[in-house]
Structures are given as structure tokens and as C-alpha cells.
Amino acid sequence: MDPLVNRTRAAVWHPCTQMKQLEAAPPLAIARGEGAWLIDPDGRRYLDAISSWWVNLFGHCNPRINAAIIDQLGKIEHVMLAGATHAPVVELSERLAELTGLGHAFYGSDGASATEIALKMSAHYWRNSGRPEKNGFISLKNGYHGETVGALSVTDIPLFKDTYAPLLRHSVQVPTPDARLAEPGETAEAYALRCADALEAHLAENAATTAAFIVEPLVQGAAGMAMYHPAYLTRARELCDQYQVHLIADEIAVGFGRTGTMFACEQATAPPFASPLSPYAIRPDFICLSKGITGGYLPLSAVLTTDDVYAAFYGDATARGFLHSHSYTGNPLACRAALAVLDIFEHDQVIAANRSKSIEFTAALAEVAAHPRVRHFRHLGMIWAFDVADATPGFSTRFHRAALALGMFIRPIGHTVYVMPPYVTGADDMRSLAGAMLRCLDNPAI
Numbered sequence: 001m002d003p004l005v006n007r008t009r010a011a012v013w014h015p016c017t018q019m020k021q022l023e024a025a026p027p028l029a030i031a032r033g034e035g036a037w038l039i040d041p042d043g044r045r046y047l048d049a050i051s052s053w054w055v056n057l058f059g060h061c062n063p064r065i066n067a068a069i070i071d072q073l074g075k076i077e078h079v080m081l082a083g084a085t086h087a088p089v090v091e092l093s094e095r096l097a098e099l100t101g102l103g104h105a106f107y108g109s110d111g112a113s114a115t116e117i118a119l120k121m122s123a124h125y126w127r128n129s130g131r132p133e134k135n136g137f138i139s140l141k142n143g144y145h146g147e148t149v150g151a152l153s154v155t156d157i158p159l160f161k162d163t164y165a166p167l168l169r170h171s172v173q174v175p176t177p178d179a180r181l182a183e184p185g186e187t188a189e190a191y192a193l194r195c196a197d198a199l200e201a202h203l204a205e206n207a208a209t210t211a212a213f214i215v216e217p218l219v220q221g222a223a224g225m226a227m228y229h230p231a232y233l234t235r236a237r238e239l240c241d242q243y244q245v246h247l248i249a250d251e252i253a254v255g256f257g258r259t260g261t262m263f264a265c266e267q268a269t270a271p272p273f274a275s276p277l278s279p280y281a282i283r284p285d286f287i288c289l290s291k292g293i294t295g296g297y298l299p300l301s302a303v304l305t306t307d308d309v310y311a312a313f314y315g316d317a318t319a320r321g322f323l324h325s326h327s328y329t330g331n332p333l334a335c336r337a338a339l340a341v342l343d344i345f346e347h348d349q350v351i352a353a354n355r356s357k358s359i360e361f362t363a364a365l366a367e368v369a370a371h372p373r374v375r376h377f378r379h380l381g382m383i384w385a386f387d388v389a390d391a392t393p394g395f396s397t398r399f400h401r402a403a404l405a406l407g408m409f410i411r412p413i414g415h416t417v418y419v420m421p422p423y424v425t426g427a428d429d430m431r432s433l434a435g436a437m438l439r440c441l442d443n444p445a446i
Ligand SMILES: *Cc1c(COP(=O)(O)O)cnc(C)c1O
Pocket: 110, 111, 112, 113, 115, 144, 145, 146, 147, 216, 221, 222, 250, 251, 252, 253, 290, 291
């Protein structure tokens, strides 16, 4: 075993981990990365099939992102963004505005801080608009928006939330349109619209005290890659307009091409002129971005919003402004990594290229989808997931260990196995991944 493993157990408190379990299941020591592959100190290779917790887009040690960061290192590594500005943050804000149809980018360092920013901005907007009682939040059942105290308040994953319940502010969860929950014979769309009716019922009673509805568009990641019909988002947009409640799109996991479009909201159709994303796409009031934004290189998050929201903060009174800050807001190195990522999207026409990859990879997974233990095989863009019917306690750890022995880094969520590989993954690698998953499924002891 690599000596790092004992040292990490003594010195590092690992995230989302019962540390005692590291005795039986030591963490993988990684020495370097190359494209979609992680390489341990002995040179063994593991396919990063979940993109290092969904952040990596264009592989590890990507020469173009490396070059951008190195260039920026020779200029300015960081300067505070209160009272100063710099080209990378200005250019990134301009380009994100062009892509999202929103603007006034406000930066944080992680996804959870983007959630905090959006929630605070929304409530502060209503306060500045003379309606301070509009400060409640709605989110979806099984939703995930991060784990700081504010973000956890709108998260609905019991394992993460229950322990801290006394610290959290009350929020309301409405039924999730997760297509797996449709009645037999009911389409995903019909079920989504039925859930939207429940949202409407809640809004009809509570809009006067509600600031915003926060959602993960199309895919609830931490819930186990729960996918739902875009009609839900279309209807949610209409209802939020009708009841004067902000719609916050948490695209932290699904943004930057994961669902097959640059942003998942683009797949929810609306009457023309709704959004510059596409003339037929809904436009949220806030969009939260992180994870893939830097291609998995550096921590960065951004919240963009409408001119209307921005205008409500603009004035002579200091307290009317959005007085929120993080030390590393708009870090130039992170912004340059993000700009390099946007360059790659444009130059390599990544969204179009992924369309054919997505079809090819789905074909590579056909045997997995047809496996007798597999239920609810689902797929959207560059995400594939399925549930294992007879999974017993400990399934996810056993599957993870068995896949690791086959050179595949996968971490199931409960009884859901999912893969969301970096976009640079090749078809041969995807076939190897499918083969490894089949071997794990064929083993009844897993
Ligand atoms: C990961 C995630 C977050 C939190 O991001 P962190 O960087 O882990 O704080 C928030 N929302 C969604 C949808 C996520 O997937």
C-alpha cells in the first residue's frame, strides 16, 4: 500500500467519509492524471468515470488549460475584487453573460457559496423592493444545493441534512418530477406536469412569503442522477412569473454541456423572446455555476442574474448594495482556466461533438441497460445512470472496490450506478467501462 494512505488517514479529514471506513477501504493515492485517466504512484491507471465528482470536462493535465494558467501566473495570481478589477474576470463575466442571457456575474469559490449568494440576493431583492416578508424558499424533494448551513437548508438529502436540522432555516420541499416516480402508464411529461400542479398549489397559498424556488434543472445529481421531463421547468417558469417568485437554476452540476446543451435550462421550451439562451428556452432569474466552469482545475463559482434584480440593489444607500464577499472572489487564475474552457467549447464545437459521443456511448452501454439486475436505465447528454434491483446494504462500496480492481473509478450513490466521464473519453475507454460494469453486475456477491 502506498505510504500516502496511512499519512492521509492521520492528517487529512476526508469529505463525505466515515474515516473509520478508510481502514477497510483505503483511498486511492493518485500521482498524476492524463486525459480521462488517473494514475497511481505505481503507474496503475484508473478511468475517472465520474469526472472527479463531476468537475472535469476536458481531462486531467489538459495542455490548453495548463497553458492559460501558466500564462496568467506570470501576470497576476490574485488581487482582491473589491476596489480592483482585472481582465480575466471582466472577460469571463462578459462571455458568461453572452452564454446565459443573464449578467452582473457575482463570484464565489464553490458551488455551495453560489447557492448562498443566490438565496441572499433573492431575499435582499424583495427587501429592497419593499416586500421583506418574501424571504422563504422552496426546493424539490431529494434536491441538493450544497452543504453550508444556508445551502443545506434547501437541500433534501436526509443523510446530509438530518444531523444538522437544528441549525437550519425552514424551507419547503415540493414533489420531485423524478420520472422514476411516475405511475405505471403515466408518461414522464404527464408526471412532471402533475408535480408542477403541486408547486402551483403551494405557490397559490404561500407566494406572499416566498422569495425563490431553487431547482437542479433536468437532473437531480446527488439524489442519484434522477432525471425529469423539461416540461416541469417550463411550467415552473410560468408559475414563478405568475406568482412573483424568483426561479433559481442551480446548474452547478448540469451546466457546461453535461446534459447535452450548454445549460440544462435550454431544453425547457417557452414562447419566443423568453431568453437569449435560445429564443425558445426559459430564462431563470438566477443561474448558479461551478464544478465544470474551470474544467475541474480550480475552485470557482458564479451567480448571474437579471437587470431587474441588479437594478433593485443600485442606489446611493450602501446597505441597499449586495454586501457579500469571499476573499478569493474572481480569482484571476480560476477565471483564466474558465476562459480556456470556454475557448475549447467554441473551438472544438464540443456541444455538437458530444452529441455523437453520447449516441456512441449509449450504444456501448446497451448490454448494461439490458442486464437483468438493471432498472431505470437512463441517459441525458453525457450522464448515464441505472438502479440495481437487488442491491443490499454496502452495495455501493463493493461495486466501487470491484470496479477499481478493474481500473475504473466509479462511486455509486446508494443503489444507483452512474457514469459521467470527461468529454475527452474515447469510445474504446467507454467500451472498457461498460465491460467492467457488466463484470461487476454479473457478480452476485456485489
Ligand atoms: C456539487 C453541487 C453543489 C455544491 O457545490 P460544492 O462546490 O460542492 O459546494 C450545489 N448544487 C449542485 C446541484 C451540486 O451538484
